[in-house]
Amino acid sequence: MADSGVTDGSGRNEIERAKSEGKELTKEEKQRLRKEKKQQKKTKERKDDKASQESEKEKKPLTSAAPVSQPPTQTAIQKAPSAVPVPAPVSVPASEAPAPADKPAKSKAELKAERRARQEAERASKQGKKGETGQQAATGKPKAPPNDLQPVVKRLPEHIQVDNPDVLKKLAKKLERQQIPLRSDYGYKVSLFSHLHQYSRKAPLTQQLSIPSTVIHPAIVRLGLQYSQGIVAGSNARSVALLHAFIQVIRDYTTPPNEELSRDLVNKLKPYISFLNQCRPLSASMGNAIKYIKKEISNIPSQCKEEEAKSKLLNCIECYINEKIILAAKAIAKSSIEKISDGDVILVYGCSSLVNHILCEAFEKNRKFRVIVVDSRPRLEGREALRRLVQRGISCTYVLISAVSYILPEVSKVFLGAHALLANGYVMSRVGTSQIALVAKAFNVPVLVCCETYKFCERVQTDSFVSNELDDPDDLIVTRKGKTQLENWQQVPSLGLLNLVYDVTPPDFVDLVITDLGMIPCTSVPVVLRVKNVDQ
Amino acid sequence: MELQAVLMAAGGGSRMTDLTYNTPKPLLPVGNKPLMWYPLNLLERVGFEEVIVITTKEVQKMMSTDPKMKMDVKMKLDVVCIQEDGDMGTADALRHIQQKIKTDILVVSCDLITDVALHEVVDLFRAHNATMAMLMSKAHEFTETVPGQKGKKKTAEQRDFVGVDQSGKRLLFMANEADLEDGLTVRKSIMRKHPRMHIKTGLVDAHLYCLKKAVVDFLTENKSISSIRGELVPYLVRKQFSKTNNHQKMKDDTDDQTQKKNDGSTNNELLISSRDEPLLQLTQDRSCWNDHRGDMSEAYHGGKLRCYVHIMDQGLCYRVNTLAAYIEANRLAPKLFEEPAVHSSAVISERCQMGSDSIIGALCQIADKTSIKRSTVGNSTTIKEKVKVTNSIIMHGVTIEEGCNLQGSVICSNAVIGRGADLKYCLVGYGQRIEPEAERTNEVIVGTDQLMEI
Numbered sequence: 001m002a003d004s005g006v007t008d009g010s011g012r013n014e015i016e017r018a019k020s021e022g023k024e025l026t027k028e029e030k031q032r033l034r035k036e037k038k039q040q041k042k043t044k045e046r047k048d049d050k051a052s053q054e055s056e057k058e059k060k061p062l063t064s065a066a067p068v069s070q071p072p073t074q075t076a077i078q079k080a081p082s083a084v085p086v087p088a089p090v091s092v093p094a095s096e097a098p099a100p101a102d103k104p105a106k107s108k109a110e111l112k113a114e115r116r117a118r119q120e121a122e123r124a125s126k127q128g129k130k131g132e133t134g135q136q137a138a139t140g141k142p143k144a145p146p147n148d149l150q151p152v153v154k155r156l157p158e159h160i161q162v163d164n165p166d167v168l169k170k171l172a173k174k175l176e177r178q179q180i181p182l183r184s185d186y187g188y189k190v191s192l193f194s195h196l197h198q199y200s201r202k203a204p205l206t207q208q209l210s211i212p213s214t215v216i217h218p219a220i221v222r223l224g225l226q227y228s229q230g231i232v233a234g235s236n237a238r239s240v241a242l243l244h245a246f247i248q249v250i251r252d253y254t255t256p257p258n259e260e261l262s263r264d265l266v267n268k269l270k271p272y273i274s275f276l277n278q279c280r281p282l283s284a285s286m287g288n289a290i291k292y293i294k295k296e297i298s299n300i301p302s303q304c305k306e307e308e309a310k311s312k313l314l315n316c317i318e319c320y321i322n323e324k325i326i327l328a329a330k331a332i333a334k335s336s337i338e339k340i341s342d343g344d345v346i347l348v349y350g351c352s353s354l355v356n357h358i359l360c361e362a363f364e365k366n367r368k369f370r371v372i373v374v375d376s377r378p379r380l381e382g383r384e385a386l387r388r389l390v391q392r393g394i395s396c397t398y399v400l401i402s403a404v405s406y407i408l409p410e411v412s413k414v415f416l417g418a419h420a421l422l423a424n425g426y427v428m429s430r431v432g433t434s435q436i437a438l439v440a441k442a443f444n445v446p447v448l449v450c451c452e453t454y455k456f457c458e459r460v461q462t463d464s465f466v467s468n469e470l471d472d473p474d475d476l477i478v479t480r481k482g483k484t485q486l487e488n489w490q491q492v493p494s495l496g497l498l499n500l501v502y503d504v505t506p507p508d509f510v511d512l513v514i515t516d517l518g519m520i521p522c523t524s525v526p527v528v529l530r531v532k533n534v535d536q
Numbered sequence: 537m538e539l540q541a542v543l544m545a546a547g548g549g550s551r552m553t554d555l556t557y558n559t560p561k562p563l564l565p566v567g568n569k570p571l572m573w574y575p576l577n578l579l580e581r582v583g584f585e586e587v588i589v590i591t592t593k594e595v596q597k598m599m600s601t602d603p604k605m606k607m608d609v610k611m612k613l614d615v616v617c618i619q620e621d622g623d624m625g626t627a628d629a630l631r632h633i634q635q636k637i638k639t640d641i642l643v644v645s646c647d648l649i650t651d652v653a654l655h656e657v658v659d660l661f662r663a664h665n666a667t668m669a670m671l672m673s674k675a676h677e678f679t680e681t682v683p684g685q686k687g688k689k690k691t692a693e694q695r696d697f698v699g700v701d702q703s704g705k706r707l708l709f710m711a712n713e714a715d716l717e718d719g720l721t722v723r724k725s726i727m728r729k730h731p732r733m734h735i736k737t738g739l740v741d742a743h744l745y746c747l748k749k750a751v752v753d754f755l756t757e758n759k760s761i762s763s764i765r766g767e768l769v770p771y772l773v774r775k776q777f778s779k780t781n782n783h784q785k786m787k788d789d790t791d792d793q794t795q796k797k798n799d800g801s802t803n804n805e806l807l808i809s810s811r812d813e814p815l816l817q818l819t820q821d822r823s824c825w826n827d828h829r830g831d832m833s834e835a836y837h838g839g840k841l842r843c844y845v846h847i848m849d850q851g852l853c854y855r856v857n858t859l860a861a862y863i864e865a866n867r868l869a870p871k872l873f874e875e876p877a878v879h880s881s882a883v884i885s886e887r888c889q890m891g892s893d894s895i896i897g898a899l900c901q902i903a904d905k906t907s908i909k910r911s912t913v914g915n916s917t918t919i920k921e922k923v924k925v926t927n928s929i930i931m932h933g934v935t936i937e938e939g940c941n942l943q944g945s946v947i948c949s950n951a952v953i954g955r956g957a958d959l960k961y962c963l964v965g966y967g968q969r970i971e972p973e974a975e976r977t978n979e980v981i982v983g984t985d986q987l988m989e990i
Contacts, residue, residue, distance in 0.1 A: 206655045206662075210583020211539065211642075218538035218662075225663040230825055237823035244815040321815070351824035381824045391832050 027302070159281055160467050163195050175278070178271035179215045181208035183278045187473050190496040197281070198470040204228055205279055219248040220272045224279035233381075235419050235455060236325055236353045239285045242276070243317050246293060250313050254306070261309050262300045269294070281469050284420030284428070284457040292320060324454040328516035329354055332450055333361040336415070336514050339448065344369040344412045347440070349401075350430045351381035351388075352417020354450045359415075360392050370394070372411060376401040376432045378475040378499060401432050408443045416505075418451040423529060424460045425507035425522040427451075431500045434464075437509035446511045449522075453515050456529055464503040473497035537639050539658070539746070541584045544626050545572050545591040545646035546618055551858045554684075554982055555948060558966035560595045562646040563602065564862070565914055565931055567870040568879075568897040570602055571856055572646040574869065576609050579644065582654045586612040588636060590629045591646075592620040625762030627755055634756050637749065643764065645743035649869050650853040652742075652846075660705060660844040661746040664827075664836075665816075667808055668751065668772050669844045670707070671742040672698065673853035678860040680867065680927070681944055683963040684980035696741065699726075699733045700845060701828070707843040708733050710773045712766075725777045729837050730828070741765065742853050754806045769843075775806060776841050808840050859963070863946065866912050866929050870895055879915075897932065914949070937972070 161167040162185070175182050186200035206213075206225060213221045223245040226232040232241045246269070253268065255261045273290060276282065282290075296316045300309045336358045340346065346369055348355050359371060371389055373396055375382025382398065389396050399407050414436060420428040427433070427449050440447050461467055476497050477486040489495050507522035517528060549561030556564065562572035572589075579587055591599075596615050616633055618624050624632070626643070642658070652671060661669035697720060699709025708730055709722060726733070743765060751772070761767045810816065826835045836842060852872060854865045870877070870893075877892070878884065882900040889907040896902070897915035906923045913919070914932035923936050927944045930936070934947050937955035944961040947953065951964045954972030964970060965982035 204655070204659060206659055207653065209655075211654055211658055212541075212584060213538055214583075221538070222662045222665070225659055229663055231663055232819060232823050232825070234822055234824045237819050237821075240815060240822060241819045244812055244819065247812060247815075321818075326818075353822040353824070383829055384824045384826055387826070387829075387832060 157467075159197060159277070160195050162197050175274060178274055180271055180275050180278065181205055187490060188496050189470070190498045192465060193468065193470055193498065193500075196468060196470045199228070199472065200474065201228060201230075201472045202474075205275070216272060216275050217245075217249045217252065219245040220275060224276050227276065227280040234351065234353050235283050235285045236452075238283055239289050239454075240321060240325060242286050243289060243293075243321055247314055247317055250310055250317075253310070260302050261304075261306060262298050262302065265297050266294055269297075284459070285455045288454050288457070289320065293317065324452060324516075328452040328454070329357050331516040332452065332514050333358045335519055336448070336450060337362045337365055337367065339413070339512075339514075340367050340369055342368040345372060345410050346370070347372045347374060347404075347408070347411045347414045347436070347445075348385060349374045349382070349414075349416060349433055349436050350376070350379075351385040352450070354452070355415045355417045356385055356388050358450060359389060359394060363392055363394050370396065372397045372399065372407055374399055374401050374404055374407075374432075374436060378471075378478075379430075381430070401435065404436060405439050405443075408439055408445060411440070411443075411445050414440045414445055414447045416447060416449045416510075418449050418455060419502060420455050420457045420459075421449075421451050421513065421522075421525050422461050422504070423456075423458050423526050424462070425510075425525050426461055427505040427507075427510055427513075427522070428457075428461070428502055429505065431464075431503045434503045434505040434509070437505045441509045447509060448512045448514060449505075449510050450514045453517055453528060453532065456525055456532070458529060461504055462506075464500070468503075469501040471499040471501050473499050475499055539584075539640050539642050540637060541579050541587045541642045541644065542630070542633070542637075543572065543575060543579075543587050543589045543644050543646055544629060544743075545589055545595060546620070546624065546629065547646065547857075548620075549647075549857065552862060554963055554965055554980055555859065555862065555946070557948075557982070559931075559949065560592065560598070561857075562591060562595050563598050564856070565912075566649065566856065566862070566865050567912060568895055568914055569869075570599075571649075572599075573608065574649040574872075575644045575646060576611065576613075578648075578650065578652075578654065579642075580609065580611050584611060586614060588614045588616060588633060590616050590618060590633065593617045594620065623762075625766075626764040627761045627768050630752055630764070631755050631759070634752060637752050640746065640748050641752065643743075643745045643747065645855070647856040648742055648744060648854070649856060649865050649872075650742060650744075650848075651851050651872055652744075652848055652853060657744065657846045658746060660846055664842055664844060666746075666842045666844045667748050667806075668707075668769070669746040669846070670769070671744040671846050671848065671853070672739045673742055673848040673851075675738050675740045676864075678864050680860070680863045681961055682860045682863060683944065683946055683961045683978065684859075695737050696739060697735055697737055698739050698845070699735045700847070701730050701734075702732050703827075704734070704847060705844050706730075706827070707773055707845040708776075709735065710770050712770075715770075723777060725779075729777065729831070729833070731830070736847075739847065740853060740855060743855060745769070748808065750806060750808050772806075772841065773843050776839055776843055806841065859946070863929065867910070870912075903938075920955075 158167050158171050172182050183197075183199055183203075183205050185198050186203065187198060189196070189198050204225060205228065206221065209216070209221065212218075216224075223232070223241055226241065227238065232238055249269070249272065250265070253261075253265060255264060269290075273282070276286075293313075293316075296313060300312065304312070332354060340362045344367075346359065348359070348371060362369065371394055373382045373386045373389070375386075375398065377400075386396055386398050397407070416427070416429060416433055416436065418427050418429045422428060427437075429449075437447050459467070473489075474497075476499055477484060477489070486497070489497055510522045513520050513522055513525070515528070520528065545562040547561055549556035549564075552561075555561075559565075563570045565571075566574070576587065596617055599613075599615070614636070616636075618629060618632060626645075630637075630641075630643070640661075650671075650673070652673075657669050657671050660666060694713040697709065697711045697713070697716075698707070699722070700706060701708055708726055711720065720735075722733075745764060751768070755761060755768070761771065820835055823835075828837075852868060854861055854868070856862050856865045877894060878890070878896045879898040879900070881898045882896045882902070884890070884896065884900070884902045885904045887904040888902050889909075890896070891909035891911075893910050894908045895912045896908075897913055897917065899916045900913055900919070901917075902908070902913075902919045903921045903923075905921050906919055906925070908919075908925045909927070911925045911928045911930065913925070913930045914934065916932055917930055917934045917936070919925070919936045920938040922938050923940045923942070925936075925940075925942045928942045928947065929945075930942075930947045931949040931951075933950045934953070935951075936942070936947075936953045937957075939956040940953050941958045942953070943959070945959045945963065947964045948966040948968070950967045952969045953959070953964070954970050954974065956972050957970045957974045958976075959970065959974070960977040962976045962978065963980045963982075965980075968981055968983060970976070970981065
């Protein structure tokens, strides 16, 4: 500890001298500066933690097991005691991520061995502690069992750990640092879903922001409002709106002095993304779009001038929208039209922009078919789909989802849209889609899912409970003939209103997935993902 | 930057000339604070850091000497002076400061006292990408007796007819009774798009508008519009449903714009399109949201010009432009803020009976055996013994001699009330002297030179 401090000090002096001489810091020096700052922050954090957790018994076996203090091990020690409710192996390997890339002192194998030894020690102490700590029964949360063979386990995202007070505290701290207000949950949550956020539309996040918003770019505030009020809804629309807002942010961006655009712009975008997440949880398509932009920004060479870099980024975004959304829709329409024959009766559910596009194109190409639009409360999106199809001249029938088994004998094909396609072949879509697929399977009606490749997601999910979105429960309240029965639902102690947004359909119910890469079976999704990653 | 705030403080107070004879309207004391302090405080509370104040030279001079303004207002005030006697309407004033306006604006009038959650209005403006968003409130009946009013209060105010859609947010129709000769005409184009419209009459326009920058640019082209409230707002509301607007397809923005400039007859078109219009259109196409249902049109009926209104049904919202409103505001405005009723520098003797809802200003001197109930007493006022003040508003620098009895009256600054006077529901003008043992009821006492002013 002492010697690293000395080297830090000498290194710092060098850099300070360079700065004072007015020389431009070279890339290596900048990297070194950054590393030192990180180390200093970590030592400071460790000191704070140590002071507050002197009494913890767990510290003793861990500190004895740590021979030399290296940054990865430092973070491991400080993370482990603070993560009592969350299993240690989950948090410890996650801390490997922030470790600096180049560590010449120890080789990777040695570090791995150390880590494993420490994990064994922790687990041993944990067994002893388990009886004492009264853990609250985690409600239906599938935790990854401690795996000896794989030290790298993905961390659980915070948005599905809402009933964990530590995670909430961490989130609050992060938002405070980014100067973004925290949105509080609303109403009683059904116990099976108490690990998810539930917000009220009547309490927008803008209540806590200053009116000419200075911390967050106005385009992002507008976007967040449009998300939370449902004005921009639907996976494609949300992604396009997000990219449009990013275009405006990039246009208004100026690099502060002594900073690089490639790093500073990414840091600027982080609070915006947290803000949008608070307004409405991000969709898989938005997540992929954000990943793409961040990668493009980081790949900007440092000697690129600001104007050039900005125009390059704007170009990239335009290309992305063009390729992945507009042209993909055209390609999918082209392949789907082959699947639509004359005399077909097609069933669609809700309002999927892609499916509507396909049907309109097929109608233009003079295919003779009719459509049955299935709709469900509380969103009643089917009405919008109905309007768009009827406006084109397609003959449609409209039913509610409760009548789907009545109408299915007439149907020859089912076209469904998707919010995301998961890596194990499950289709995540609007709640009710899995029901339609199930009933269609029972009637032996082919189910075709249309989905662009940019919505493919590396997540794996087998049920709709783990990760979902809870919408405003007040949407379920309806006034009929002047009477609102559910007006005072909060006063009834045994009543809970649940407004789910998504559900997952297993691949056994889906016969074909039509993507811009062609028509693939549901189980080929991981192949597509692999190919995409290799491309990038 | 998202919004620029503009405070209109050049108005003359034409409906309460007795009060504004010597003190310009923005600086009339309400609850011992100058009237323009209230909208400035509202803007400061929600987070504005700069305000453009349009006012006259006189007001600017008085503003710089007023202690309340100097201490409490922490925002940067960019004061723009205009001629006082010039016939400058609010829209003319906006045209005057057109150079300073770089982004969308929030126009507030200096006589607005409200505790509205401003984000409600601004959220409508942001979320729907509206051209205009305004604030209105349910009107409250004024219960206090107004001095100088003979007989029952006649509704001298012309009614406003405001039409909103089902959700109560979209503004469809706005007309003032004065402009309607034969009756209320509603265009068929509105009825076709919004078959159910709610028309409300009992609303007070708070004169708080969020306007897009394109509107300010439009005003510079069209010099015929001089008032925001009277002309611009009804024009915008009407334009929502005009045919040309709906069929505006901005395929080639620059081409269209240059063409419009050359074509002299159409240079007063309001051009609202952004740089990324195709992207916005794509978003709207792919989104499964519609603001209305029942007909075949897309969201917003494809119109680009949209006007929204937020109607407050709870909370305070007053426009102090008449004497009745002024008295009401004095009664209620102090409740907005948690400030001590009695200023620390006031000298009040122990045998004074003071009600809990009275406000005493700085440097006052209140002698024994006085009773002050439900009243506002301004700064540097002297009240001698055995005076009874009920339900009154006393401005700054007034001297009230012994034994007076004031009820429901308004005493302007620097007036002197002689001993033993008995005033009921009177308005005493600036610097007036009431002779001792006078008994006046329901009178407006002003100087002869004031009477000559028209």
